[in-house]
Amino acid sequence: MTLNNVIEAILLAAEKPMSVDQLVTLLAEDELKPSRDDVKSAIAEIQQRYQDGVMSLAEVASGYRFQIGSDYAPWVGLLQEERPQRYSRALLETLAIIAYRQPITRGDIEDIRGVAVSTQIMKTLQEREWVRVVGHKDVPGKPALFATTRQFLDYFNLRSLDQLPPLAEVRDLDEIGRSLELNLNLAGSDDAGEEEVASQGAVSPELPQDKTLH
Template identity: 35%
Template sequence: MSVDEPNEIRERQLRILEALLFASAEPLSLPEMAPYLGQGPDVRSLVDELQTRYASRGINLVRRGDRWAFRTAEDLGFLLRREEQETRPLSRAALETLAIIAYHQPSTRAEIEEIRGVATGKGTLDLLMEAGWVRMRGRRRTPGRPVTYGTTEAFLDHFGLERLSDLPGLDELKGSGLLSSQIPASMQIPLPFDGSLRDDEDPIDPDDDGDSERAEDE
């Protein structure tokens, strides 16, 4: 092996990663990228190097949960807004439900309704799941075995978050007008749990669409 060969191999691996990430419609995880790179590459090291190379460009390599994707640099996003397809905005009920799930997950439908103070319409959770932002996590080990809901990596990607801990804090929410400045001083934003399952959750059956829970609640 020549002195330059290791560098040539690494450059080829970087080019392969670059091509994979450009071609993929969805963010990719390290295990998904590894098979394309040959035997024994340090995939995370390669991703970190590629991220550094693109840090000052018009597109950046960003992390979304445990996955990676190329996205327009934040300071240039305004240039592409006119190219975005117009979409119907979420209703207030859907926005509130999404926020509750994001901050309080894993949440059951009953817990969402308790926080909102009103019943959650049948279509609200379905709409959020169809958008790909909410998923059924499991079933709570309580009477009725209610479904628990959590956010997805698509939620992180859409809202430009690397991880759930990047969600806005209490001061940021108040500053944006999403929370009243007159809220009690003791109010705290909870720490969401986005692991696979908590101790009080059981895995959900792949064929389970949550209909049994909705039928019981209606």
């Protein structure tokens, strides 16, 4: 049994991305006992083998995972028993602002959007683990500072925030999330009455064009 085959099997079975260090630790007691360089080399060879296939071995913030190419999304989507809910324009605008201006307070987000940000939006982003509180701004009231998480990077197939498109080149969040992981559904708010949950005909928003974002 080769190291390549073992790592391929592990990553295919893993529920979450796995890093090189995690793979080394997992196999430390195995007879293979690979080094970090061994694992990196195996991953590179696996990536090369899959590069023209239906699946690819992608690197995201948390490590490596197999995923189906976005070209096959229409057919893979046929497996879904229910149409996944989509997030509202307001929520996606808020997420985009946080991604590009982090760390940022809720008040600053509202200043950029020009409207209030509902508690439900912030709750949903945090429950989804895309956003978290990273500190408090040193002003009266000590408002919370929000930033994106490693889960956000993983979901949007990013290794780091440096991979976000330059804001001047982006006009909607679809460009940021074009390679969304196919086996995750976008979940709306549990409160069906909240206007923040998008209707089936909703579209992803344009990013705020406020110059303060640049």
